[in-house]
Amino acid sequence: MTRGAFIVIEGLDRSGKSTQAARLLERIEAASKSVQLLKFPDRSTPIGQLIDSYLRSRSDMDDHTIHLLFSANRWEISSKIKSLLESGTTIICDRYAFSGIAFSASKALIEESSPPSSSPLTYEWCRAPDVSLPAPDLTLFLDISPEQAARQREGYGEERYEKLEMQARVREVFARIGKEIGAEGWVTIDAGRSREEVEKDIWEKVSPLVEGVNGPVNALWN
Numbered sequence: 001m002t003r004g005a006f007i008v009i010e011g012l013d014r015s016g017k018s019t020q021a022a023r024l025l026e027r028i029e030a031a032s033k034s035v036q037l038l039k040f041p042d043r044s045t046p047i048g049q050l051i052d053s054y055l056r057s058r059s060d061m062d063d064h065t066i067h068l069l070f071s072a073n074r075w076e077i078s079s080k081i082k083s084l085l086e087s088g089t090t091i092i093c094d095r096y097a098f099s100g101i102a103f104s105a106s107k108a109l110i111e112e113s114s115p116p117s118s119s120p121l122t123y124e125w126c127r128a129p130d131v132s133l134p135a136p137d138l139t140l141f142l143d144i145s146p147e148q149a150a151r152q153r154e155g156y157g158e159e160r161y162e163k164l165e166m167q168a169r170v171r172e173v174f175a176r177i178g179k180e181i182g183a184e185g186w187v188t189i190d191a192g193r194s195r196e197e198v199e200k201d202i203w204e205k206v207s208p209l210v211e212g213v214n215g216p217v218n219a220l221w222n
């Protein structure tokens, strides 16, 4: 028996993730396979609405608190992810726990972001709440420089984390995560090229998985 593949797309803000996720969805549907597109944060749930308000700077929150809400927003959908995969549906997921670590841990690296009295968010602390979530079978990291991301997408800077200094730190933390996950589970794609070129590379990596994956859904970082 095979199950559906769990494919995650990660990257900086404005790296083209949502566009590529939509194209990948179309391709898998065209192959007559069962597939579902998910996105984190999922802003539609009550927790997601708190996150949305924070990202639009309509509310402020302690760095630890918002980090835990992002994680809770994944846990509230985790059993759905597991049952979809087990029922043979492929999942494409636009951001996941790796964004959780990369963005929160970056704050500790930027001096003025937190008052001196608050304890810094370490990499390990940021990872802990997501341990045991369903593990992706493949993560595609769409790599682009913060400068290029800011240049080629409209509306840059509208949301809280869309600042060059922050995005540069985020990219560094993503690189660390990728090293830890290893080459079989984490593929870096040069997202500074045309949409078609990026799409072609993504399909090359994903198409073998679309036929199904053997074995149970793994637990992240267990």
Ligand code: TMP
Pocket: 013, 040, 041, 055, 070, 071, 095, 096, 097, 099, 100, 101, 103, 104, 159, 161, 162
């Ligand atoms: P989005 O632009 O993909 O909707 O994501 C919103 C922002 O939230 C983006 O800057 C990345 C950030 N983020 C976190 O800080 N932690 C998380 O766990 C996730 C999923 C996103």
Ligand code: MG
Pocket: 013, 014, 159
């Ligand atoms: Mg964004």
